Amino acid sequence: MKSPANSSPDGQRIATRGWLLSAPILLLALVPFVANHRAASRAGQTFTRDWAADLLNSVEPYGILITEGDNDTFPLWYAQEVEGVRRDVVVACSCLLETDWNVRDMIRRPIYPYDVAAGPAVYRSGEWRKPSGPPLQMTVAQADAIPAYIELQQPRIFTKDSIVATLKPGIISRGQLVVLQFIKDSFPDRPIYFSSRSTPDGLGLSAHILTQGLAQKLVMHTPVASRDTVNTPIGLVDLPRTRALWSTVYHAPAALVREGQWVDRASVGIPYHYVLVGYYLASALEQQGDKPEAERVLKQVQEMAQAAGLGRAQQGS
Numbered sequence: 001m002k003s004p005a006n007s008s009p010d011g012q013r014i015a016t017r018g019w020l021l022s023a024p025i026l027l028l029a030l031v032p033f034v035a036n037h038r039a040a041s042r043a044g045q046t047f048t049r050d051w052a053a054d055l056l057n058s059v060e061p062y063g064i065l066i067t068e069g070d071n072d073t074f075p076l077w078y079a080q081e082v083e084g085v086r087r088d089v090v091v092a093c094s095c096l097l098e099t100d101w102n103v104r105d106m107i108r109r110p111i112y113p114y115d116v117a118a119g120p121a122v123y124r125s126g127e128w129r130k131p132s133g134p135p136l137q138m139t140v141a142q143a144d145a146i147p148a149y150i151e152l153q154q155p156r157i158f159t160k161d162s163i164v165a166t167l168k169p170g171i172i173s174r175g176q177l178v179v180l181q182f183i184k185d186s187f188p189d190r191p192i193y194f195s196s197r198s199t200p201d202g203l204g205l206s207a208h209i210l211t212q213g214l215a216q217k218l219v220m221h222t223p224v225a226s227r228d229t230v231n232t233p234i235g236l237v238d239l240p241r242t243r244a245l246w247s248t249v250y251h252a253p254a255a256l257v258r259e260g261q262w263v264d265r266a267s268v269g270i271p272y273h274y275v276l277v278g279y280y281l282a283s284a285l286e287q288q289g290d291k292p293e294a295e296r297v298l299k300q301v302q303e304m305a306q307a308a309g310l311g312r313a314q315q316g317s
Contacts, residue, residue: 045259050252051270052079055195056086057249058215061114061128063191064090064135064182065215071267072195086119087112090135090190092182094199097175103143106178107134122244129189136178137185146181149173158204160184162220165204176203183218192218197235211237213245214273227288232280239284246281246297253278253300262308271308275301 052075059065067073073093079085090109096102114128136143150172158165160183180203183192193215194200200209200216209216210223211234225231230239246253253274256262262271278301286294304310 045255047252047255047259048075049079049083050250050255052076053083053085054245054250054252055214056080056089056091057120058213058245059086059089059193060126060191060217061119061123062088062111062131063193064092064186065193065195066179066182066199067091067093067195068199069093069095071270088114092135092179094175094179097178098148098173100144100146103136103146103174103178104140106136107138107140107143109134120245120249122241122249131186131190135182135186135190138181146174146177150177160187163187163205163208163218165208167204179203187218188220194218206235209235211235211277212241213250214277230280230284232284234276234280237277237280237284239281239288242277242281243285243293246278247293250274253304256307257300257303260307265309268308268310271304272310275305275308275310278304 055072056065056076056079065076067076073091073096076091080087080089080091088111090106092106093102097106111131111134113130116124116128152167152169152172154169156167158167158180163183179199186192193212194209195215197206197209197216200206200218205218207222208219210219210229211217211232216235217238223229223236225236228239230237256271256274262268278297282294282298282301285291285297
């Protein structure tokens with residue numbers, strides 16, 4: 001049997017020459033890695049993970065959190081599936097709810113128990129009953145039968161107990177229909193939250209929304225302004241809950257200040273959301289006479305705004 005060509009002296013010389021020719025190219029490819037390693041390194045940067053945990057922990061046990069897209073969904077899945085943070089929360093991305101497979105996943109998703117000891121102290125005084133079924137009370141066949149959209153020729157009223165929402169004429173997408181189905185099937189046994197005000201606004205639910213920290217909670221009765229429910233440009237804010245979350249639960253603000261910069265301008269809305277919530281929290285605390293706490297929160301807001309390249313804390317949404 002003949003030896004392979006590259007085992008001959010000529011073959012070895014060809015192989016060696018090829019390696020020598022390719023080596024400079026390989027070294028050249030390493031230049032960007034070496035040159036940018038320090039600037040691009042994410043070692044020790046925990047803001048995204050901390051933000052995901054903060055948002056999940058803004059939701060009461062066994063809640064459903066309606067998210068909008070990649071930025072406010074994928075980090076939450078990482079926190080849940082890799083680090084085991086708040087797996088009891090159902091994260092439902094409104095974009096993915098447009099697909100049949102994702103709605104099937106909502107029906108098949110296991111019900112994970114809420115870990116009281118690992119959860120925020122703010123929830124330890126409550127009684128949280130584990131749900132007995134999925135957040136959508138329908139079969140897979142019924143879920144598959146949800147249309148891609150419906151067109152309303154005139155306003156339609158959606159009701160669930162004390163919730164009354166007016167759906168405007170136009171297109172109601174499959175994802176929006178599924179969100180309404182969540183409310184029908186699971187609320188109020190499961191708390192329902194939104195990561196952004198735009199989703200409930202599009203469904204006529206804004207009158208039943210109360211801000212608790214980073215999340216917007218759906219509430220049965222229309223909230224009214226009071227000492228504990230503060231009216232702000234970002235809506236009515238649950239002051240005691242938001243204060244407790246900011247002071248004892250949220251870790252991402254300190255992480256961003258520690259990291260000192262925000263390089264992804266496309267997602268700067270994430271730190272900006274903290275800045276808005278923190279600013280109005282500080283304003284409410286000052287109005288109620290708690291100046292030391294207001295100054296502490298405002299200082300952190302200003303440091304976050306500087307780290308994120310937002311300039312000064314903005315006073316509006």
